[in-house]
Amino acid sequence: MEARNTENSRYGKLASANPPPDSGFITATRRTSRERVVIVGCGFGGLFAAKLLRHADVDVTVIDRTNHHLFQPLLYQVATGILSEGDIAPPIRDILRDQQNASVVFGEIVDVDLESRRVIVDTLGFRSEIQYGSLIVATGASQSYFGNPEFAHDAPGMKTIDDALELRGRIFGAFEMAEREPDPAARRRWLTFVVVGAGPTGVEVAGQLAELSRHSLRRNFRNIDPAEARIVLLGSAPTVLPGFPESLRERALRDLQKMGVDVYVDTRVTRVDERGLATNSADPQLQWIEAAVKFWAAGVQASPLGRRLAEAAGAKVDRAGRVEVEPDCTLPHYPEVFVIGDLMSLDDLPGVAQVAIQSGCHAARTIVRRIAGDNTRKPFRYRDRGTMATISRLRAIAAIGPLRVSGFPAWLLWLLVHLAALTGFKNRLSVLFNWGIAFLSQGRPQRVATAQQVFGRYALEVQAAAARRSGQIGLFVGWDSIESNRKAEPRTPAEGLPKASGPPVWKLRNDAF
Numbered sequence: 001m002e003a004r005n006t007e008n009s010r011y012g013k014l015a016s017a018n019p020p021p022d023s024g025f026i027t028a029t030r031r032t033s034r035e036r037v038v039i040v041g042c043g044f045g046g047l048f049a050a051k052l053l054r055h056a057d058v059d060v061t062v063i064d065r066t067n068h069h070l071f072q073p074l075l076y077q078v079a080t081g082i083l084s085e086g087d088i089a090p091p092i093r094d095i096l097r098d099q100q101n102a103s104v105v106f107g108e109i110v111d112v113d114l115e116s117r118r119v120i121v122d123t124l125g126f127r128s129e130i131q132y133g134s135l136i137v138a139t140g141a142s143q144s145y146f147g148n149p150e151f152a153h154d155a156p157g158m159k160t161i162d163d164a165l166e167l168r169g170r171i172f173g174a175f176e177m178a179e180r181e182p183d184p185a186a187r188r189r190w191l192t193f194v195v196v197g198a199g200p201t202g203v204e205v206a207g208q209l210a211e212l213s214r215h216s217l218r219r220n221f222r223n224i225d226p227a228e229a230r231i232v233l234l235g236s237a238p239t240v241l242p243g244f245p246e247s248l249r250e251r252a253l254r255d256l257q258k259m260g261v262d263v264y265v266d267t268r269v270t271r272v273d274e275r276g277l278a279t280n281s282a283d284p285q286l287q288w289i290e291a292a293v294k295f296w297a298a299g300v301q302a303s304p305l306g307r308r309l310a311e312a313a314g315a316k317v318d319r320a321g322r323v324e325v326e327p328d329c330t331l332p333h334y335p336e337v338f339v340i341g342d343l344m345s346l347d348d349l350p351g352v353a354q355v356a357i358q359s360g361c362h363a364a365r366t367i368v369r370r371i372a373g374d375n376t377r378k379p380f381r382y383r384d385r386g387t388m389a390t391i392s393r394l395r396a397i398a399a400i401g402p403l404r405v406s407g408f409p410a411w412l413l414w415l416l417v418h419l420a421a422l423t424g425f426k427n428r429l430s431v432l433f434n435w436g437i438a439f440l441s442q443g444r445p446q447r448v449a450t451a452q453q454v455f456g457r458y459a460l461e462v463q464a465a466a467a468r469r470s471g472q473i474g475l476f477v478g479w480d481s482i483e484s485n486r487k488a489e490p491r492t493p494a495e496g497l498p499k500a501s502g503p504p505v506w507k508l509r510n511d512a513f
Helices: 007-012 044-052 072-079 149-153 161-180 184-190 200-216 246-258 304-313 353-371 408-421 425-440 451-470 477-485
Strands: 035-040 058-064 102-106 108-113 118-123 126-131 134-137 141-143 192-196 230-234 261-264 269-273 276-279 288-290 293-296 300-302 334-339 387-392 395-400 403-406
Touching: 035 044, 035 126, 035 353, 044 058, 044 134, 044 353, 072 161, 072 200, 072 408, 102 118, 108 304, 134 304, 134 353, 149 269, 161 184, 161 293, 161 451, 184 192, 192 200, 192 276, 192 288, 200 230, 200 246, 200 261, 200 387, 246 261, 246 387, 246 395, 246 403, 300 304, 304 334, 387 408, 395 408, 403 408, 408 425
Parallel strands: 035 058, 035 134, 058 102, 134 334, 192 230, 192 293, 230 261
Antiparallel strands: 108 118, 118 126, 141 300, 269 276, 276 288, 387 395, 395 403
16 A cells, blocks of 8 residues: 555645545536535434534435444344334434435445545345545444354354344244143243343343243133243353453343343353254353354344455454444554444444434534544544443342442333433334333233244345355345355254254244245
8 A cells, every 4th residue: 555645734634635536436416615524324422413414514425235224222122122123223314304314325335445535335136336535434333253153154143124024023923832732741942042241131031931831821822821932141251251350240130030031151162053062161061052042142243344444444443343442443554444332442342222312413523623624633532421221120220330230229210311312202102002012901912923934044144155156246235244244154054044844943834944
């Protein structure tokens, strides 16, 4: 890479630099005299950055591979039948409909040219070029399997709507299969649920599974008792919820155990297949766990776009693939490019929503100041607003500064904070209604599960692998990134799709799972 100009000269040109001429791609943005700010990813960081630029003298282009903004902290409630996907995923275009300086592009970034300041977007095989004056990259993170990408086939994570719907199908489908299973051993496999990872997501899923089986599904079946379901929570750390104060960790552990969750810490998963999983435990009963439903919540890795950006800029990445940014969240040597949220590595900040929100706002404010002629580099300062996690109905923990809250007060606080953080009045109202059904009557208003939810990912994996082998772009390039955390090729179509005989392998029949 050629040596860059001095930082001072780069800053002097930030507000006035003209984009380079077209280079053969279709240009997807109209030319104006105002600076164009391109935001890649509309999670918490990207959305808050876009909103903060509402009154700025810029044109904002938001690019996302989905058409919705996902409120990820409540994704597990979609998986366990409390909320519908629409409750937590409003359309991006609807959110920004009144922001006149903002436009939305549906597609996935396949290339970034840092020197000429342009991004290449692929939308269903249609490629276009978008030029920028400032770029905010907020593509977030995906599930990490710590060097074992093959685990994803039988132990999916939960980072997208598709993931949550697949898990919902697996959960409710397992109860349906157990109802029809005459063999007691096979029925036990269907009624064993293993959650890998004892952080907030793992604890919340395990707690909801326990409440679902002990209360919500009561009297729904005739041949099985859902309360006999075994819920196993595995954590590789010495305790559950490692990021919380000790008193709250102990409270959460007691609550989980009272609910009937089997909690095992200092336990690592070494193998996963369709019939169960193996661990490194010295306990013979834990060395192999027969389970039809496995859920992975043990770690995250940054979006692959971060590594590509770092290589192009000569920057470093950490073990999780996050880009080591400057103190002001900019890409080294490229002050017009901001890397925020889960994609940035700065001061050992955690991968939580507040970091994404605050770093997105910091990037937007920096752009506004630069347009006004102030090129002062102000470092990003994170303000810790506290952490909280819910275990089940009426049970939660919260740490806000020196304050430690648990039980019903923490649960009520958790409800209020998450309700207020949702985007849009309609979504808040819908969530409040579904919460009322779930928490007052202990019901599950959103229990629809289909075979497509469970098996659709397998078909997409096979399609993506076939497209790569043939050298062709898939029908939807976004699906090809399903394989981004799988270094090994997926199974052949006959192996990748569910087998038709013998539990606990998923079975397809004409009328049911």
